[in-house]
Structure formats: structure tokens, C-alpha cells
Amino acid sequence: MKQVLSYSITLIPDTDPFDNQYFFQVATDISSPIIIDLAEVLKEFRNDRVDFKKDYKLWNQVYPTEKELELFQEIVEKALIKRKKVHIINCTLREEVQIIRELYEKLGYFDEKENRFMVPFITAPVTIGVNIRNLVYSTKDYKSKREQICFIPPPREPGHVKTLFAAINSWMISTVNMNDISQEKELLKTLLDTEKINLTILAQVLSGNYLEMGCQIGKKEEWILKL
Numbered sequence: 001m002k003q004v005l006s007y008s009i010t011l012i013p014d015t016d017p018f019d020n021q022y023f024f025q026v027a028t029d030i031s032s033p034i035i036i037d038l039a040e041v042l043k044e045f046r047n048d049r050v051d052f053k054k055d056y057k058l059w060n061q062v063y064p065t066e067k068e069l070e071l072f073q074e075i076v077e078k079a080l081i082k083r084k085k086v087h088i089i090n091c092t093l094r095e096e097v098q099i100i101r102e103l104y105e106k107l108g109y110f111d112e113k114e115n116r117f118m119v120p121f122i123t124a125p126v127t128i129g130v131n132i133r134n135l136v137y138s139t140k141d142y143k144s145k146r147e148q149i150c151f152i153p154p155p156r157e158p159g160h161v162k163t164l165f166a167a168i169n170s171w172m173i174s175t176v177n178m179n180d181i182s183q184e185k186e187l188l189k190t191l192l193d194t195e196k197i198n199l200t201i202l203a204q205v206l207s208g209n210y211l212e213m214g215c216q217i218g219k220k221e222e223w224i225l226k227l
Contacts, residue, residue: 131153
């Protein structure tokens, strides 16, 4: 069995090196005054005029992309003006990623040699995170999953999801948060099986980057994945 760390994969002593099992630690019960949860901010802007139960795709309009983007922009602008660091979680939109890309390029975070962003988590004015469910589900899943995926922010169009993965792999997205690891282990396995994210990056966004930001981690769940 191998332990997956933020920047390396090491063999655990006295275990089989060929068993294709990987040991992760997943941060849970995370807290910090810098965290702003878009899901919580969006709740007061629910559009009750949309009857999504007639067509579950309409759940995407109960908390529309336009309002999420507007709120995101306000949070970023306020953070930059007040010079107060924020970590915005539950982001879902390509436009949000583009705002962060432009900010990081302006701040000189892009490393041409590594072809990715090298974000100094302690000093970066804005960092962003996504929820595991918004990586796995998109609007194409409403027909089969119906109310099971009526969460906040809603699953967005596949193009947004594709951008989120690209942003994780280029280190623009710093964290991936989970709701219940006991129920969502299979979602993580899906991401790895489809090769949309590699092992060490997954370890970074699930745990390591939270520590580098200075967040308080109340608990670490241990997770063994067989690939």
C-alpha cells in the first residue's frame, strides 16, 4: 500500500507494493475566518418562481449562474480593496475561474517552466475551492438523478465542469470540499478512474492546501482506495 501526499507517493512499510491500494487523508470539519461559502451566500437569492419539479433541469435556474457570478465578483472586489484574504468555496463557473486566472497572471503566479500556477497560499489575496459534487455532476445528470442532485450551487453545464477540472490541474483551484466522505468515496474514485485528476493533486486539494492556507482542520478521515 502506498500513501499519497501532496507532492509524493511513498510505500507504507511492511505492505505489499503491488496491491494497487492508496492511502489518503481527507480534511474534514474545516474552519477559518477567511472562508466564504458561495452556497450559503446564494441561499437568500433562491428563485421560487421556477417550478423545477416539472423539469429538474430548471434547478439550475433556481440559483442561476448570473447571480452566483455577481456575488463572486463582489466578494473578490471587496477582498482586493480591503486587502483582506478570502478563500471562496463551492465555486462552479468558468467565468469565476477566468477572474482568478487573470488575477494570478497579474500577480505573477504563473510558472512557465512548470506550465502551471504556483500560488503562495499564505499571501494570495483570493483562493477558490469547489465541491466534489459539482465536479461529478452536470446538467446532463438531472434526468437520471432528479432531486438527488438538487444541491446548492446547482450542477452546471458540462462546459463549466470541464473548466473546473482544468483549473484544478493547473493549480488555480486550491481545494475540493466534501459533504460526507462515507457517502462520497465513490465520487472520488470516479474522478481517478476517469483520469480527470491525478493522485498527488487530489491529496493537495483534499488536505494539503488547507494546511498551507492556515485553515483549522478538526478531523482527518483516512481513506484507502484500490485502483
